[in-house]
Amino acid sequence: MEETPAHLTAKPSWLLTQVAVHAHRLASEGFGEVGARGYHYRILAALDEFGVASQAELGRRCNMDRSDVVAAINELAERDHVERTPDPDDRRRNRVTLTAAGRRQLRRMDRALDRVQDDLLEPLSAEDRQALTRLLTRLFTHHQGD
Amino acid sequence: MEETPAHLTAKPSWLLTQVAVHAHRLASEGFGEVGARGYHYRILAALDEFGVASQAELGRRCNMDRSDVVAAINELAERDHVERTPDPDDRRRNRVTLTAAGRRQLRRMDRALDRVQDDLLEPLSAEDRQALTRLLTRLFTHHQGD
DNA sequence: AGAGATCGGTTGGCGGCGCCAACGATGTAG
DNA sequence: CTACATCGTTGGCGCCGCCAACCGATCTCT
Numbered sequence: 178m179e180e181t182p183a184h185l186t187a188k189p190s191w192l193l194t195q196v197a198v199h200a201h202r203l204a205s206e207g208f209g210e211v212g213a214r215g216y217h218y219r220i221l222a223a224l225d226e227f228g229v230a231s232q233a234e235l236g237r238r239c240n241m242d243r244s245d246v247v248a249a250i251n252e253l254a255e256r257d258h259v260e261r262t263p264d265p266d267d268r269r270r271n272r273v274t275l276t277a278a279g280r281r282q283l284r285r286m287d288r289a290l291d292r293v294q295d296d297l298l299e300p301l302s303a304e305d306r307q308a309l310t311r312l313l314t315r316l317f318t319h320h321q322g323d
Numbered sequence: 324m325e326e327t328p329a330h331l332t333a334k335p336s337w338l339l340t341q342v343a344v345h346a347h348r349l350a351s352e353g354f355g356e357v358g359a360r361g362y363h364y365r366i367l368a369a370l371d372e373f374g375v376a377s378q379a380e381l382g383r384r385c386n387m388d389r390s391d392v393v394a395a396i397n398e399l400a401e402r403d404h405v406e407r408t409p410d411p412d413d414r415r416r417n418r419v420t421l422t423a424a425g426r427r428q429l430r431r432m433d434r435a436l437d438r439v440q441d442d443l444l445e446p447l448s449a450e451d452r453q454a455l456t457r458l459l460t461r462l463f464t465h466h467q468g469d
Numbered sequence: 470a471g472a473g474a475t476c477g478g479t480t481g482g483c484g485g486c487g488c489c490a491a492c493g494a495t496g497t498a499g
Numbered sequence: 500c501t502a503c504a505t506c507g508t509t510g511g512c513g514c515c516g517c518c519a520a521c522c523g524a525t526c527t528c529t
Contacts, residue, residue, distance in 0.1 A: 179383040181467075184368035189452065190346040190439055192459035195386070197343030198516075199466045200336040205485080214485065222330035233506055237325040240341065242488055247508060269495045269506040293336055300465040305458060306335065312447065312455045313338035319446040320345045321327075344487075351514080360514065379477055388517060393479060415477045415524045475526070482518085489512080496505070 207289030224275040353435030
C-alpha cells in the first residue's frame with residue numbers, strides 16, 4: 178500500500194473524516210442488512226425516545242433538513258415502521274408515530290450499530306474508548322447549533 | 324434547540340460522523356474561498372510530497388477511486404495547477420506534475436485548513452488535542468487497507 | 470511467439486448525506 | 500386585517516465514495 182501524504186495525516190480534520198468514512202461504511206453495511214439507512218435510524222431513535230413528533234421537530238432533533246425528513250418518513254411509512262397522520266391541533270403539522278414494527282426495526286439497527294462500535298474501536302482499550310468518546314462529545318456539544 | 328436522542332449521542336460512531344460533518348463543513352468553506360474542494364487538496368499534497376506520479380498511484384495514496392482522480396485532475400489541469408503528460412516509459416500511464424501555480428494553491432489551502440483545525444479543536448487544550456490526534460491515528464492506521 | 474491475465478485511464482452511473490430555494494396552506498402577532 | 504413565521508412538500512445541487520465496463524498497453528506464463 179502506498180504511503181499517505183503527511184500533509185494529510187497531520188491534520189486532525191483529515192483523520193477525523195477518514196475514520197468517519199470508515200465508521201459510515203461499517204454502519205451502512207449493518208443498516209443495509211435490514212434494508213435501512215442512517216436517516217431511518219435517527220428518526221426511529223428520536224420517536225422511540227421522545228414519542229410522537231412533528232416532522233419539523235424530528236428534523237431539529239436529528240440534525241436533518243426538513244426535505245430529507247419528508248423522504249425518510251415516506252420510506253419508513255411504506256414499510257409500516259411509522260405512521261403519519263394530520264395533527265388536529267395544528268393543521269400545518271403531521272403527527273409521526275412509531276409502530277410496533279418500527280420499534281422492532283430500531284432494535285435490529287441498534288444491535289447492528291453495537292457491532293459497528295466494536296469493530297471500529299477494536300484497537301482501543303476500554304479507557305481509550307472512553308477518552309475518545311469524552312473528547313468527541315466535548316467537540317460535538319461545543320459545535321451544536323452553528 | 325431540541326435535544327438529540329441519547330440513542331445517538333451514546334454511539335462513538337455517531338459522534339465521530341457528526342463531528343466529521345462539522346469538520347467537513349469548515350474545510351469546504353475554506354476550500355471554497357480559493358475555488359477548490361477536498362479532492363484537489365489531496366492530490367496537490369501528494370504531488371508536493373512525493374513528486375510526479377501516475378493517476379493510479381495518486382488514487383492509491385489519496386484513498387480515491389480512479390474515476391474520481393480523472394475528474395479532479397481535469398479540474399486541476401484546467402486551472403494550470405497540474406500538468407498531465409503521457410509517460411514515455413509506460414504508455415498506459417500519465418505523468419502528473421505539480422506546477423508553480425499548483426504549489427501556491429496548495430499553500431493557500433494549507434493555511435485555510437490550519438484555521439479549520441483551530442476552529443474545530445477550539446474547546447480542547449493542547450494536551451487534549453494531542454490525545455485526540457493520537458487516538459484517531461491509531462484508528463486510522465488500524466483500518467488502513469480494508 | 471502467442472494466449473491470457475493484469476493494469477491504467479476514461480466514461481457513465483448510483484446512493485448517502487447535507488443543504489437551499491420556492492410554494493401553498495396554516496398559524497400567530499401587530 | 501395585515502404582516503410575518505411555521506410546516507410540509509417538491510425539486511434541485513454539490514461532495515464524496517464507489518462500481519461496472521471498455522480499450523489499449525504491459526506483463527506473465529507456457
